[in-house]
Amino acid sequence: MNEEKKQEIYWDQHFKEFDQIYSYRKSRLKSILDSTFRKDMYKRFQFVFENSEPIEGKTVLDAGCGSGRFSMEFAKRKAKKVTGIDISENMISLAKIIVEEAKVEDICEFHKSSILEFQPEMKYDISIAIGVFDYIKEPLPELTKLAKLSKGIVIISFPRIFTWRAPVRKLRLSLNKCDVYFYSKSQIKILSEQAGLNINKIKKVGKLYCVVAFPNT
Ligand SMILES: C[S@@+](CC[C@H](N)C(=O)[O-])C[C@H]1O[C@@H](n2cnc3c(N)ncnc32)[C@H](O)[C@@H]1O
Numbered sequence: 001m002n003e004e005k006k007q008e009i010y011w012d013q014h015f016k017e018f019d020q021i022y023s024y025r026k027s028r029l030k031s032i033l034d035s036t037f038r039k040d041m042y043k044r045f046q047f048v049f050e051n052s053e054p055i056e057g058k059t060v061l062d063a064g065c066g067s068g069r070f071s072m073e074f075a076k077r078k079a080k081k082v083t084g085i086d087i088s089e090n091m092i093s094l095a096k097i098i099v100e101e102a103k104v105e106d107i108c109e110f111h112k113s114s115i116l117e118f119q120p121e122m123k124y125d126i127s128i129a130i131g132v133f134d135y136i137k138e139p140l141p142e143l144t145k146l147a148k149l150s151k152g153i154v155i156i157s158f159p160r161i162f163t164w165r166a167p168v169r170k171l172r173l174s175l176n177k178c179d180v181y182f183y184s185k186s187q188i189k190i191l192s193e194q195a196g197l198n199i200n201k202i203k204k205v206g207k208l209y210c211v212v213a214f215p216n217t
Pocket residue numbers: 004007008011018063064065066067068069070085086087088091113114115116129130131132135136142
C-alpha cells in the first residue's frame with residue numbers, strides 16, 4: 001500500500017477525534033488535555049491569520065484542509081473563494097458540514113484530492129498547508145506543486161525534529177499505522193529553495209516551524 005493510501009485510511013478513521021481538538025463541545029478533562037498537549041494547533045491557527053491578512057477579496061487554497069476549520073475562518077474573514085482539498089473523504093464531508101453550520105458554504109468548495117493530483121485552472125492569492133507535511137515522506141513534489149499553484153503568500157507548518165514530543169508522537173502514530181516525519185530548519189530552507197519558494201519568515205511555534213513564503217515566479 002502506498003503512503004498516501006495509508007494516510008487516507010488513517011484520516012478516514014480518525015477525522016472526528018481530530019476535529020474534536022477544535023471543538024468546544026467536549027468534556028472538561030479533554031479540554032484541559034487538549035489545551036496542554038495540543039496547544040500548538042491553536043498557536044498555528046493564530047499564526048496563519050496573523051500572517052495572511054488582508055484576506056478580503058482573496059482566493060485561498062487550503063491544502064490538506066482536514067475538517068475545514070481554516071477554510072471556515074478564511075471565509076468568515078471575507079475571502080472571495082476558499083478551496084479545500086484533502087485525500088480523506090470523511091474529512092471533506094465534515095468540512096462541508098462545518099462551513100454550512102457557519103453559513104459560509106457559498107464561499108467554500110471542497111474536493112477529495114491529493115496535492116499532487118489537484119489541477120485547478122487558477123493560481124491562488126493565499127495558499128496554506130497546515131499539519132500536512134507531517135505526513136508526507138518525500139515532500140519536495142508537494143512543496144513544488146504548492147509553489148506552482150500560488151501567486152501570493154504560502155504558509156506551511158512543519159513539525160520540528162529535535163523536540164521531546166517527536167519520538168513520542170512517532171511511536172503513538174506508528175501504533176496506529178500512521179507515519180509521521182520531522183524537519184530541521186536547514187532542511188526546510190533547502191526544500192523550499194528547491195521547490196521554488198522564497199522564505200520570508202520561519203518561526204518556531206511551539207514544537208513546529210511555521211513558514212511564510214512566496215513563489216519565485
Ligand atoms: C492533521 S490534519 C490537518 C488538517 C487541517 N489542515 C488542520 O490543520 O486543521 C492532516 C490532513 O492532511 C491530509 N493529507 C495528508 N496527506 C495529504 C496529501 N498528500 N494531499 C492532501 N491532503 C493530505 C489528511 O487527510 C488530513 O486530513
